[in-house]
Amino acid sequence: MRRLPTLAGGFAVWGLALALAWALPGALWKPAAPPPFPFPALIPAGWALFALALVAPLAAWVGGPALASAAPLALLEAPPDLLWAGLLLALWPAVWGPPGTGGWLAAFLVSALPGEIRWLSQALPPESPFPAAWGPAAVRRVRFLALRRLWGRWLAARLPVWLTATLVLERLLGVPGLGTDWLARVTARDRAGLAAWVGALALLWLVSQTSQWETP
Numbered sequence: 001m002r003r004l005p006t007l008a009g010g011f012a013v014w015g016l017a018l019a020l021a022w023a024l025p026g027a028l029w030k031p032a033a034p035p036p037f038p039f040p041a042l043i044p045a046g047w048a049l050f051a052l053a054l055v056a057p058l059a060a061w062v063g064g065p066a067l068a069s070a071a072p073l074a075l076l077e078a079p080p081d082l083l084w085a086g087l088l089l090a091l092w093p094a095v096w097g098p099p100g101t102g103g104w105l106a107a108f109l110v111s112a113l114p115g116e117i118r119w120l121s122q123a124l125p126p127e128s129p130f131p132a133a134w135g136p137a138a139v140r141r142v143r144f145l146a147l148r149r150l151w152g153r154w155l156a157a158r159l160p161v162w163l164t165a166t167l168v169l170e171r172l173l174g175v176p177g178l179g180t181d182w183l184a185r186v187t188a189r190d191r192a193g194l195a196a197w198v199g200a201l202a203l204l205w206l207v208s209q210t211s212q213w214e215t216p
Contacts, residue, residue, distance in 0.1 A: 007209060014202035021194035024186070034190035041177040044101045045166075048108055052116060052162070053155060057147045059113075060120035064143060068122035076114035081165050084111040085172035104175040108166060116158065123150055152208035160201060 060067060067073060088107045092099050099107075124146050131138040167179030185193040 010205060010209065014198065014205065018195055018198045018202070021198045022191050024189050024191050024194065032188040034188050034193050035181065035184045037193075038176045038178065038181050041175075041181070044105055045178050048105055048162075048166075049155075049159075051109055052112060053151075055109075056113060056116040056120055057151060057154075059117045060124065061140070061143045061147055063117070063121060064139070065121055065124045065127060068118050068124075070118070073114045073118050076110075077118060079111070081107070081111045081168040082172070085169050089172065099173050099175075101175055104166075104169050104173050104177070107169050107173070108162075111169075112162060112165065116154075119158070120147065120150065120154060123154075156201075156205045156208035159204060 063070070084107045088099060088103055092103060124143060127139055127142070131142045163179050163182060165179070166177055167183055169175070170177040170180045182194075182197060184190075185197070
């Protein structure tokens with residue numbers, strides 16, 4: 001019962017987003033057909049999500065809350081996706097052809113991982129004086145429990161941010177992907193397609209909430 005207000009508020013927010021997607025304002029000067037969904041982009045996107053979901057929590061578990069204020073991570077987090085994509089294009093050997101999906105995946109992970117590691121590390125509870133006084137095993141256990149509790153909500157909260165970030169990389173590197181699909185549906189006023197996108201993100205949020213339901 002304690003979680004019902006949180007769920008009600010979440011349903012209200014996602015319901016508003018769904019209504020806005022379905023009633024997308026404005027009119028097209030020249031009507032455009034909705035693009036076909038880029039099914040080949042699902043596999044690279046899945047690999048990117050898997051890498052982030054595994055590497056970022058693992059790094060936060062190893063480094064702990066100290067990584068939240070680590071200067072090297074902060075410096076790597078600062079450059080925008082545009083800079084990472086431009087740097088990749090500048091350093092990519094021409095004899096290899098265009099970077100393609102592999103280059104997009106590398107640029108996305110380099111741009112996203114530092115921020116996500118700091119995000120998770122900042123969410124960890126303090127360790128001084130306890131559990132640090134109980135030894136390394138207790139510290140690792142507390143970090144594991146905290147990250148396990150946070151993992152689903154972190155994915156649900158950050159996935160829309162990653163979707164927006166991929167759009168810049170996809171456009172610069174010429175890779176059709178999920179971010180490009182989202183923008184193409186906005187351009188074409190594809191209300192049904194946008195509503196499906198919002199519904200999928202809302203379902204992810206709901207799964208992250210119900211998987212951590214607390215019984216009184």
